[in-house]
Structures are given as C-alpha cells and as structure tokens.
Amino acid sequence: MSKLDSKIPDGALEQKWTSYRSTVPLVNPANKRNLEILVVGSGLAGSSVAATLAEMGYKVKVFCFQDSARRAHSIAAQGGINAAKNYQNDGDSVYRLFYDTIKGGDYRSREANVYRLAEVSGNIIDQCVAQGVPLAREYGGLLSNRSFGGTQVQRTFYAAGQTGQQLLLGAYSALQRQVGLGSIQMYTRHEMLELVTIDGVARGIIARNLITGELEKHFGHAVLLCTGGYGNVFFLSTNAMGSNATAAWKANKKGAFFANPCYTQIHPTCIPVSGDHQSKLTLMSESLRNDGRIWVPKKKEDAEAIRAGKKKARDLAEDDRDYYLERRYPAFGNLVPRDVASRAAKERCDAGFGVNATGQAVFLDFQYNMKEKYGRSEAKKLDIANPTDAQLKELGKNVIKEKYGNLFDMYKQITGVDPYEEPMQIYPAVHYTMGGLWVDYNLMTTVPGLYSLGEANFSDHGANRLGASALMQGLADGYFIIPYTIGAYLNTEVSRMSAEKAKADSIDKLKTQHPAFDEALKNTQAHIDKLLSINGTKSVDHFHKKLGKVMWEKCGMARNANGLKEAIEEIRAIREEFWKDLRVTGTANEYNPELEKAGRVADFLELGELMCMDALQRNESCGGHFREEYQTSEGEAQRDDANYSYVAAWENKGNGQFELHKEILEFKAIKVAQRSYK
Amino acid sequence: MSSGNMNLTLKIWRQKNVSTAGKMVSYQVTDISPDMSFLEMLDVLNEQLIQKNEEPIAFDHDCREGICGMCSLYINGRPHGPGSGITTCQLHMRSFKDGDTIIIEPWRAKAFPVIKDLVVDRSAFDRIIAKGGFISVNTGSAQDANNLPIPKHDADEAFNSAACIGCGACVAACVNSSAMLFVSAKVSQLSLLPQGQPERKQRALDMVHQMDVEGFGSCSNTGACEAECPKGISIENIARLNREYLIASLTEKEPKKGSGDN
Numbered sequence: 001m002s003k004l005d006s007k008i009p010d011g012a013l014e015q016k017w018t019s020y021r022s023t024v025p026l027v028n029p030a031n032k033r034n035l036e037i038l039v040v041g042s043g044l045a046g047s048s049v050a051a052t053l054a055e056m057g058y059k060v061k062v063f064c065f066q067d068s069a070r071r072a073h074s075i076a077a078q079g080g081i082n083a084a085k086n087y088q089n090d091g092d093s094v095y096r097l098f099y100d101t102i103k104g105g106d107y108r109s110r111e112a113n114v115y116r117l118a119e120v121s122g123n124i125i126d127q128c129v130a131q132g133v134p135l136a137r138e139y140g141g142l143l144s145n146r147s148f149g150g151t152q153v154q155r156t157f158y159a160a161g162q163t164g165q166q167l168l169l170g171a172y173s174a175l176q177r178q179v180g181l182g183s184i185q186m187y188t189r190h191e192m193l194e195l196v197t198i199d200g201v202a203r204g205i206i207a208r209n210l211i212t213g214e215l216e217k218h219f220g221h222a223v224l225l226c227t228g229g230y231g232n233v234f235f236l237s238t239n240a241m242g243s244n245a246t247a248a249w250k251a252n253k254k255g256a257f258f259a260n261p262c263y264t265q266i267h268p269t270c271i272p273v274s275g276d277h278q279s280k281l282t283l284m285s286e287s288l289r290n291d292g293r294i295w296v297p298k299k300k301e302d303a304e305a306i307r308a309g310k311k312k313a314r315d316l317a318e319d320d321r322d323y324y325l326e327r328r329y330p331a332f333g334n335l336v337p338r339d340v341a342s343r344a345a346k347e348r349c350d351a352g353f354g355v356n357a358t359g360q361a362v363f364l365d366f367q368y369n370m371k372e373k374y375g376r377s378e379a380k381k382l383d384i385a386n387p388t389d390a391q392l393k394e395l396g397k398n399v400i401k402e403k404y405g406n407l408f409d410m411y412k413q414i415t416g417v418d419p420y421e422e423p424m425q426i427y428p429a430v431h432y433t434m435g436g437l438w439v440d441y442n443l444m445t446t447v448p449g450l451y452s453l454g455e456a457n458f459s460d461h462g463a464n465r466l467g468a469s470a471l472m473q474g475l476a477d478g479y480f481i482i483p484y485t486i487g488a489y490l491n492t493e494v495s496r497m498s499a500e501k502a503k504a505d506s507i508d509k510l511k512t513q514h515p516a517f518d519e520a521l522k523n524t525q526a527h528i529d530k531l532l533s534i535n536g537t538k539s540v541d542h543f544h545k546k547l548g549k550v551m552w553e554k555c556g557m558a559r560n561a562n563g564l565k566e567a568i569e570e571i572r573a574i575r576e577e578f579w580k581d582l583r584v585t586g587t588a589n590e591y592n593p594e595l596e597k598a599g600r601v602a603d604f605l606e607l608g609e610l611m612c613m614d615a616l617q618r619n620e621s622c623g624g625h626f627r628e629e630y631q632t633s634e635g636e637a638q639r640d641d642a643n644y645s646y647v648a649a650w651e652n653k654g655n656g657q658f659e660l661h662k663e664i665l666e667f668k669a670i671k672v673a674q675r676s677y678k
Numbered sequence: 679m680s681s682g683n684m685n686l687t688l689k690i691w692r693q694k695n696v697s698t699a700g701k702m703v704s705y706q707v708t709d710i711s712p713d714m715s716f717l718e719m720l721d722v723l724n725e726q727l728i729q730k731n732e733e734p735i736a737f738d739h740d741c742r743e744g745i746c747g748m749c750s751l752y753i754n755g756r757p758h759g760p761g762s763g764i765t766t767c768q769l770h771m772r773s774f775k776d777g778d779t780i781i782i783e784p785w786r787a788k789a790f791p792v793i794k795d796l797v798v799d800r801s802a803f804d805r806i807i808a809k810g811g812f813i814s815v816n817t818g819s820a821q822d823a824n825n826l827p828i829p830k831h832d833a834d835e836a837f838n839s840a841a842c843i844g845c846g847a848c849v850a851a852c853v854n855s856s857a858m859l860f861v862s863a864k865v866s867q868l869s870l871l872p873q874g875q876p877e878r879k880q881r882a883l884d885m886v887h888q889m890d891v892e893g894f895g896s897c898s899n900t901g902a903c904e905a906e907c908p909k910g911i912s913i914e915n916i917a918r919l920n921r922e923y924l925i926a927s928l929t930e931k932e933p934k935k936g937s938g939d940n
C-alpha cells in the first residue's frame with residue numbers, strides 16, 4: 001500500500017476545483033488571529049501567499065536570506081507568464097493550456113493539479129494588473145501577448161524582458177503593505193536551517209540570523225516552504241548565487257518525500273561558459289526564439305573556421321547554414337519545447353558543428369526577422385517603397401530593441417559582442433528543477449502541516465516545464481490555491497487547540513519552549529560547529545565545482561546507467577573529502593558567507609546523489625530526463641508508459657538510505673501519446 | 679580559455695562589524711581575465727585569502743545579472759563602478775587594464791549602516807515601501823485585466839519607473855544621501871496608472887515622511903543619482919514627486935500610517 005495519498009477530489013476534471021472550493025471548511029475569522037503561519041521564501045510563491053494569508057487575517061512570519069524580500073530569484077525571470085485568457089482570439093482555452101502543459105511535461109504530471117493551474121491562470125493576470133504591475137500593452141491600451149515554446153497560441157503576458165521583476169515587485173508591495181499594517185513580520189537575512197516536527201507534525205523552524213549568527217526558534221501552526229529550485233547542485237546554472245536546497249532537504253530528512261529529483265531543465269538559450277572563473281550562467285530569454293533563428297554551419301570545415309576565428313557567421317551563405325530545429329521539427333521550428341531544443345543543440349555540437357572556441361555554442365540569429373519581418377512592415381507603415389538593406393535593418397532594429405532591448409544589452413555587456421550586428425552564441429545551461437518536495441492536491445507534503453509552493457515543490461510540470469509557466473505556477477500556488485487548501489488543515493488545528501485548551505504542556509502554550517525546539521536547535525548548532533571544526537585545506541567552492549562537474553557530465557542533458565553509477569561513487573567520494581578537508585574561515589557568531597555556503601553545499605552533496613539514484617531507476621527517457629539507452633531511431637526521447645508512468649517520491653531513511661514510493665499517474669481526460677513537435 | 683594576464687592592486691574597505699572602525703587594506707590579484715566579471719575577480723581574491731587562512735571579503739550579491747539589486751560597491755569613487763547603465767555584477771574586467779589600482783568601498787550613507795566590509799543595511803528602503811509603495815487591493819478582488827485599458831504610453835512610462843532595482847546607488851552617489859530617486863520612481867509608477875489614483879496623495883506624503891524618518895538627506899538637484907542609476911531612472915521622476923507632494927500637502931491632512939486597511 002502506497003504511503004502517498006494525492007487527495008485528488010472526486011468528480012469531473014472541470015468540476016474538481018470549483019466543488020472543492022465551495023465545500024472546503026472555512027476558518028472562523030476570530031480563530032485566524034490565533035493561527036501563526038511561517039512562510040520560508042519571498043519569491044513569487046512566498047510573497048504572494050504571505051500577503052494573501054495576512055489579508056485573510058492570519059498571523060504571518062516571512063523569511064528570506066537576501067537583504068530584502070524583493071531580491072528573491074523570481075526577480076530574474078525574463079520572458080513572461082502564461083494565462084489562458086484567449087485575448088488574442090487564437091483558440092486558447094483552459095483546456096488547451098492544460099493540454100499543452102501535460103504534453104509539454106511529457107505526461108508525467110498530475111491531471112487534476114494542472115487543470116486547476118490552467119483554471120486560475122487568468123485570475124493571476126487580473127490580480128497583477130490591479131496591483132499596478134505594468135505589463136506590456138498594445139496601442140489600443142489592451143494587454144499584449146507573445147508565444148513561448150511548446151504552444152501554438154499567444155498566451156504569454158510580459159513586461160519587456162523583466163516580467164519576473166515586475167510580478168515580484170507587485171507581490172512584494174502587497175507583502176510590504178501587510179508588513180506596514182503589522183500583519184506580517186519580515187525576517188530578511190535569515191536562513192532556515194531546520195524544520196521542527198513534533199510527533200511527525202510540522203511545528204516550526206530553526207533559522208539563523210545571518211548578521212549575528214544567532215540561531216532562532218520560530219513556532220507556526222503551519223510551515224510553508226517557498227524556497228525555490230535546486231539547480232545550483234550543478235554549480236553553474238542560471239540560478240542566483242544563493243539559490244539552494246537546504247530548506248527542502250532538511251524537510252526531506254524530517255519526513256517530507258522528495259519527488260522526481262532527476263527532472264532538471266536544461267535551458268537551450270544561455271550565454272556559453274567563457275572560462276574556469278565562471279560563477280554563474282546567464283539566460284537569454286526563450287522569448288528570443290520568437291524572432292531568432294537557431295543554426296550551425298552545414299559543413300564541418302566552416303564550423304572549424306569559425307571556431308578558429310577565420311570566418312564569421314556573416315560569411316556563410318544561406319545554403320551553408322543548417323537551421324536544424326526548422327529542419328527537424330517543421331511544425332514548431334524554433335519554438336519546440338526546451339528539452340527538445342537543448343538536446344538538438346548538444347547533438348550538433350557533439351557532432352562537431354559548434355561555433356565558439358570551445359565548440360559548445362550555436363547561433364541565435366535575428367537578422368532575418370529584423371529585416372524581413374519587422375523592417376518590411378515598418379517600411380510599409382512609413383510608405384517606403386523600395387527600402388534598402390540598410391534601411392530595413394535600421395527600421396527592424398528599432399522594433400527588436402523595443403522588444404528585447406535589455407536582453408541585447410545584457411548579452412553585449414557579458415560577451416563584448418553586439419548582437420544587433422553579430423548573431424548571439426548560445427548553449428544550454430541548467431535552469432530549472434521540475435523535481436521538488438512531493439505535495440498532494442492541497443500542496444501539503446508528507447509531513448502534516450508542512451506545505452511547499454512554487455519551484456520548491458514537484459507539482460505541475462512533469463518531466464519538462466514549458467516556458468512562462470513557473471511564474472504562473474508560483475503565483476497560482478500563492479494567491480489562489482493555498483489560501484483555500486490550508487483552511488482544511490488549519491480547521492483541524494483549531495479543533496485540536498480547543499481540545500487541548502486545558503492541557504498545561506500543550507504546544508500552543510509552550511510554543512518554542514517545547515523541548516523539540518531545543519533539540520532541533522542543538523542539532524543545528526552541532527552541524528555548524530562540525531563544519532567549522534574540520535579545518536581542512538579546501539574552500540567550499542572547490543567542492544561545489546567538483547560536484548557540479550560530475551552532475552553536469554553524468555546527470556545532465558544526457559544520462560546513462562554506467563555514468564550514473566560512476567557519478568554516485570564519485571559524489572560519495574567528494575562528500576567524504578568535504579567532511580575531511582573543508583576549510584571554513586571565520587566563526588559562527590558573525591556575518592559569515594563562507595559558512596552559509598558550506599551548509600548549502602553539504603546538502604547539495606547529498607541531494608546530488610539522490611538525483612543520480614532517481615535518474616538511474618527511471619529506465620526511460622521523458623522530458624528533461626534523457627537516458628541514452630532509451631531513444632527512438634530518430635534520437636527522440638522514448639518513454640515507457642507501461643512501467644514508468646509514476647511520480648518517484650523518495651523517503652529519507654537516514655544514513656544515506658532512501659526508499660522509493662510510487663504515485664501512479666492516471667490520465668483520464670487526456671490521451672497519452674508519443675510527444676511530437678514535427 | 680580561462681586565466682588572463684591582468685595584475686591589479688585592490689584597496690578594499692575592511693570592517694568587522696557595525697560597531698568596529700574600518701580601514702582600507704591593499705591586496706594584489708594576478709592572472710585576471712578580461713572576460714571575468716568584477717565579482718568573479720573578487721571571488722578569485724577570496725579564494726586566495728581562504729588559502730592563506732584569512733577572512734574573505736564580504737560583499738552582497740545574488741543574481742549576478744543586474745536585476746536583484748543586491749550587489750553594491752563604490753568602485754573608484756563611483757557606485758557600481760565605471761560604465762553607465764550597469765550594476766557591479768555586470769561590470770567586466772575588460773573595463774580595466776593591467777597594472778590598475780582599484781579602490782573598493784561600501785555605499786556610504788547614514789541610513790545604510792555597514793554590516794561588514796562592503797555589506798550595508800538597506801532595510802530602510804523596505805520600510806519606505808511598507809508605508810505606501812503599493813496599491814491596496816486584496817487578492818481575489820480584481821476585475822478582468824482588459825476591462826481597464828491603459829494607454830500604451832502611460833504603461834510604458836510606468837514601466838520605466840518600475841524598473842528600479844532598489845540597489846541604493848542613487849543614495850550612495852548623492853552628496854546629501856538623498857533617497858529621492860528611489861522614492862520618486864515608485865510614486866511615479868503608481869501615480870501614472872489609473873489603479874494608483876485612489877491613494878495617490880496619501881502615498882506621496884507617507885513615503886516622503888518615512889524617507890525623512892530614516893535619515894536620508896534632502897534633494898538639492900545635483901543629478902548625481904540619475905547619472906549613476908544602473909537602470910536609467912530619470913530625474914523627471916523627482917520633479918513628478920515634488921509636484922505630487924506639493925499638491926498632496928495642500929489638500930491632505932498629514933502623513934499617516936498605511937491607508938486602506940481591510
């Protein structure tokens with residue numbers, strides 16, 4: 001019997017959420033004031049849920065490790081946010097968004113959750129606009145849309161190349177409003193280092209004040225982990241430097257199952273690695289694929305000449321270019337989903353057609369659309385009858401600048417190359433983690449009272465997330481889902497509280513005085529002391545880079561059983577060395593970034609191994625998980641629905657032991673098919 | 679590919695914590711590549727310091743792509759260093775040459791106390807936003823987004839103001855340590871949009887009031903903030919804030935704590 005109960009409501013798919021919402025027990029307003037909720041994370045998921053719960057009357061505390069809630073990594077999202085508004089009248093609908101998301105995820109997500117996500121997507125846009133989020137508009141004053149990969153409709157809302165920033169600032173302002181009203185207590189520069197459970201129920205956290213180093217105990221009737229993704233296991237990724245898995249990993253050790261850890265998204269369009277000094281990778285938004293065409297030289301000798309600096313992209317005639325996505329996938333072309341685009345780039349580069357010094361890059365070229373699409377239409381508007389090539393380029397450049405100006409500037413700043421003149425060079429990089437804490441329909445983990453939202457949970461994207469769907473999911477979870485689903489649990493808390501009213505040592509009276517908090521604090525302190533007492537010779541980064549390299553090479557874009565087995569051994573060895581030879585400077589009782597990093601990398605060293613174990617047990621290819629042994633004759637991912645149509649949820653048994661639990665996925669509304677974008 | 683050939687002298691502010699006096703300390707770094715970012719150059723220095731068992735330099739950073747507003751640094755007398763329209767994390771070493779001496783200090787302002795080395799406390803900005811940098815709309819009460827058409831021009835202008843990343847370079851650049859550019863950007867964004875109208879006057883009063891409480895100086899129109907702002911926030915925002923404030927102080931009573939409670 002599985003320990004996993006996904007708690008999907010009965011009824012027809014279209015009715016589930018509606019009937020759930022109208023029947024879920026409500027918490028009496030007078031009781032809300034007595035219920036304390038801890039929100040860890042202030043990204044789109046954390047800020048939106050904290051603001052909403054505070055508006056509803058709960059007492060909320062929010063934690064983030066940055067110096068302000070506004071700096072959570074959601075701020076960096078560029079391209080856009082999906083919603084099934086059908087404002088473009090191009091045939092979009094809730095069902096279509098649902099369908100695209102399930103298909104995009106390679107049929108490895110839960111129907112009921114995804115349908116609900118599509119259902120509430122429209123409300124998100126309404127809410128954000130009401131908050132004053134300046135989304136892009138058409139001249140008529142209505143909202144503008146663009147396309148993202150894996151879809152054939154225009155449903156992506158955006159704010160230039162800064163969509164995440166604008167959405168987060170909207171949620172952050174709602175959060176700060178509640179801070180000003182005294183309904184939220186904000187703890188910036190605080191890092192959660194432990195989950196406190198009592199009799200298996202989440203009751204609070206231990207957080208470290210990053211300025212003073214002091215460990216603090218915080219009590220909550222519910223704990224919400226909104227701590228983002230774990231892409232930094234790979235060292236190099238598009239995540240922020242501080243993005244980490246610690247909160248989720250500590251929760252895993254306390255009983256929260258970790259689902260599908262091996263599903264990582266490698267984004268096809270990032271600025272390639274330039275050297276060993278590299279500390280992070282920068283994304284060039286997928287929205288660029290609306291107007292950029294991806295290609296490599298057709299002939300190897302041209303690729304070699306370009307790598308040697310003897311030829312430039314411009315020197316190659318149209319016929320000598322291989323627009324490999326358009327060639328392989330005529331129906332979706334440059335807009336195939338990310339996993340497909342990334343693998344295709346790797347395939348070309350591995351075959352010797354890569355175009356930068358390292359041979360690990362392909363071109364993303366805007367010349368064609370700049371001139372032919374935008375140049376011509378602008379010329380027409382201006383009644384220029386026979387525009388010259390230079391005129392077309394100039395006119396088109398202005399349009400491109402308005403659409404992607406900040407991305408082009410960013411590219412130039414980093415590479416020193418002007419992308420209006422030369423095509424961009426791009427290569428896939430680690431970007432997003434579909435895996436995360438297992439949650440049921442209520443977004444509750446396997447630990448009662450512990451929830452997970454946003455990228456930190458595993459919920460909606462299956463084995464591959466479609467572009468512009470993470471912002472949607474984070475805000476859906478925070479604004480529209482948890483505020484309902486948490487009521488079901490908190491109601492039981494209210495009953496328990498009144499039943500235990502007379503009890504002198506009830507948790508409600510003791511709160512952080514409960515011995516479980518002291519125990520957790522003691523363990524956390526011991527962990528820190530241990531890190532500081534190794535006194536070895538190597539820095540944290542040394543180990544992190546080593547781990548990242550193993551992960552990228554053996555558990556990255558392509559995996560195989562042998563490589564994964566090796567990776568597991570290698571990671572164990574790195575971990576052993578870490579605990580023997582790590583050097584952390586400074587002390588525990590001060591601002592100490594090295595100590596922060598050390599704790600995070602210690603957790604990555606365990607999670608990395610689990611990712612490999614998960615990849616090894618999944619003897620199929622699906623979405624971002626590509627096992628070389630399982631591919632079609634055309635090199636496409638080959639799923640095995642008969643044996644692997646399940647969510648892999650890992651229970652941490654301690655001492656590096658894990659038990660796999662399976663949640664079987666049932667598809668009732670959608671016919672499962674081989675994914676095709678041809 | 680990797681290591682380069684630049685050798686540099688760095689003079690860096692070291693300060694143990696808020697209650698200890700700080701001082702400038704010199705360091706040498708070698709083999710710096712022009713493709714490195716400025717912060718990656720500091721990573722190299724820190725790795726070197728760790729090898730020598732010395733404490734690495736503390737500096738704020740997170741996204742390393744110019745959007746979170748976490749990085750700071752006053753480099754050779756300029757917030758976010760040489761170059762315009764970029765943050766420190768977007769600054770690359772190709773902007774320097776072999777043999778250069780680079781002076782690195784924290785933001786200096788009374789309202790931004792030093793936490794350690796180059797890290798300062800900018801929480802005053804959060805408190806200003808908490809006083810009025812929002813539209814009081816609870817989740818769930820919004821109408822359909824397209825029921826409220828907004829002229830593209832207004833939306834674009836609001837977006838330009840909303841692009842502020844809250845880094846504090848404007849304060850660091852200003853002789854008076856004024857936060858007017860930061861505050862005016864938020865006030866402008868919301869006053870340019872129809873959604874922001876109901877609380878428009880109170881917002882201006884409350885945010886300016888909090889700015890004063892935090893100990894930021896007043897604005898004497900030197901324009902240094904605009905010149906150093908990595909996001910090109912225009913000084914026109916300040917002119918707009920002044921107008922908003924003037925009108926508000928003529929018609930509203932006085933600053934009060936958060937309006938529009940539920």
Ligand SMILES: Cc1cc2nc3c(=O)[nH]c(=O)nc-3n(C[C@H](O)[C@H](O)[C@H](O)COP(=O)(O)OP(=O)(O)OC[C@H]3O[C@@H](n4cnc5c(N)ncnc54)[C@H](O)[C@@H]3O)c2cc1C
Nearest residue numbers: 041042043044045065074079080192228454455468470471
């Ligand atoms: C460069 C980039 C571009 C992207 N572009 C898009 C896009 O265009 N469209 C789209 O839909 N998605 C995009 N994504 C994905 C999307 O931005 C993220 O998945 C999403 O924003 C994650 O939001 P979140 O709230 O779950 O987490 P985050 O925004 O990452 O927030 C995590 C929060 O948790 C806190 N935290 C973490 N650990 C701890 C701890 N131990 N203690 C205390 N606090 C902690 C952090 O301080 C932070 O506040 C992009 C991602 C990247 C990296």
Ligand code: SF4
Nearest residue numbers: 842843845846848907
């Ligand atoms: S106005 Fe400019 S300099 Fe000031 S905080 Fe905003 S982005 Fe930074």
Ligand code: FES
Nearest residue numbers: 740742747749767
């Ligand atoms: S580190 Fe985010 S803006 Fe520089």
